Amino acid sequence: MPEVRIVNVSKKFGNIIALDNINLTIRDQEYFSLLGPSGCGKTTLLRLVAGLIEPDSGEIYIGDRLVNDVPPEDRDIGFVFQTFALFPHMTAWDNVTYGPKVKGFDMAEATTIGHEVLEMVKLHERLDAYPSELSGGMMQRVAVARALAAGAKLLLLDEALGQLDAKVRNEIRYEIRKMAKDLNLTGIHVTHDQSEAMAISDRIAVMRKGKILQVGTPQELYMKPESIFVAHFIGESNFLEGYVAGGSKSKVVVEIREGLKIQASNGAVEEGKQAVLSVRPETLTLERGSKKIQNGIQGTVERITFEGPNMRYEVRLENDSLIVVVKSTMAGNWFNIGEAVTVVFPVEHTRVFPYPENRSLKEEISVG
Ligand SMILES: Nc1ncnc2c1ncn2[C@@H]1O[C@H](COP(=O)(O)OP(=O)(O)OP(=O)(O)O)[C@@H](O)[C@H]1O
Ligand SMILES: [Mg+2]
Structure with missing residues (x-):
């Protein structure tokens, strides 16, 4: 649900400048993509929002809250990675209800939440399946369901569809966007695939070498690229x-x-x-x-x-x-x-x- 504000954020790893003074506001309930070539800093930016790493300088706000010192588990976020980070020894059901249980909900409440979110991702009939018995697309849906059950208001997806074959990928990307929209979530979607970003995003930030080159709707980026790189990277020029x-x-x-x-x-x-x-x-x-x-x-x-x-x-x-x-x-x-x-x-x-x-x-x- 929240707006995400990134203010003057920089991050270095040794000599590598992964992020160079990033300023970016992702609007409440927006489905937003970070797009750019490999190594441009997309994952680093997402990990900073998630709280998995700390910025060297700058502030990160989720809603009105400055979260620099807030641990990941208290940021109300759901993180979906490229490699399916489901617990392999647990069924879809146990994966999904894990969050509510850890958060101290009782069995009845956790069960209600579990049913709700599995219904949302349309995997209700597969709740007894183990991750290895599900398709890639299904596993990603369980991962999203698990994030939702744990109370995520902000969905962070890092190349979440990268491992899926093209056809499944095309379907799932619209489903995930629709889910985020139906549930009034804010989504930040990391991808290096421009057609994917163009297809599903409200707005896109094009990144290169730790910097944001341009932020805009897919149409704005396509019609009015503000740099040679954006003209080249988005569509054909x-x-x-x-x-x-x-x-x-x-x-x-x-x-x-x-x-x-x-x-x-x-x-x-x-x-x-x-x-x-x-x-x-x-x-x-x-x-x-x-x-x-x-x-x-x-x-x-x-x-x-x-x-x-x-x-x-x-x-x-x-x-x-x-x-x-x-x-x-x-x-x-x-x-x-x-x-x-x-x-x-x-x-x-x-x-x-x-x-x-x-x-x-x-x-x-x-x-x-
Ligand atoms: N933990 C780390 N230690 C050292 N360098 C890192 C670390 N994490 C990222 N980097 C470096 O920071 C830069 C940005 O990396 P990042 O993973 O954010 O890129 P990316 O845009 O997600 O790329 P990709 O599309 O390949 O996933 C790269 O040069 C990378 O090598
Ligand atoms: Mg990455």
Whole structure:
């Protein structure tokens, strides 16, 4: 139920800066994901919220309570790990009622709670099964039920679906979200899988190297990435290098080769500075033939992949860069390999970023 507030939190392990001054508020009853490549600090942040480790500096609030000195068992949280942390020698029922019993509820109360939560996760008919007799998805549901029975108001899931096969994973992720919503819980879901985060989150924090790069709804992150890394990590983007050749803040003109100019919509990049344009493949328009049009760059179709719903065209542009254009198959008007085309950049979906400092574009988007 509670809001979670992380204020100026840093954590080092020896020389490794696992978290670098994190500030983040997760709203009451929000289903929130921490998303980022391996080693970016997701688990560390979750463990700090759980109280399993202490921050070097900063404060963590759950609801109105500063919990820095509150032990994990008194934080009203449920922690679901990637590896199923069920007691293997206990049945689903005993796993679930363990929490209430330890908390001092009597047998009748523990039984009522046990029935309630097993009903919620729809595992009532399997209450006598041992973990080894349950599927991965069922085990995760028992783990959630156990957390709920122990009084969790805040559900923390660390790659909780990582071990499940793709199909089960897809189903369970919606179920867990729905459960959290139905029970008015706050959920923090750690994953490095962007499609999973996009599918189930109210909001997402994209992390990299101990920092939060951007927080937003899946749509905000997709439509308005604020960095090259987010544009690359969420969905698919084309990148083009160039120099800022004027324009205004809302319409920056970037020259990708002498005489080849593209207008982009965002960005505070100084004139004359090296810049990177990013644009989603499905926002580009393909025109037949070589045309001189505003924001159009001429090129040749080099490769076509039929993906069912979409046609995916790889077009070699005049400046020699390769760009991906995705068009709905049903829209018809298909193009052929070797055909001369003009790729038109939509100003409102073309974003411009300063060229990375001290490294190449390729290094910037390499994951990690
Ligand atoms: N107990 C520890 N001792 C030493 N270093 C640690 C410890 N825990 C985490 N780290 C380091 O801190 C950094 C962040 O680790 P963390 O486990 O939070 O990453 P993550 O985002 O969860 O990655 P993954 O997706 O691989 O699980 C990594 O460089 C990791 O090696
Ligand atoms: Mg982790």
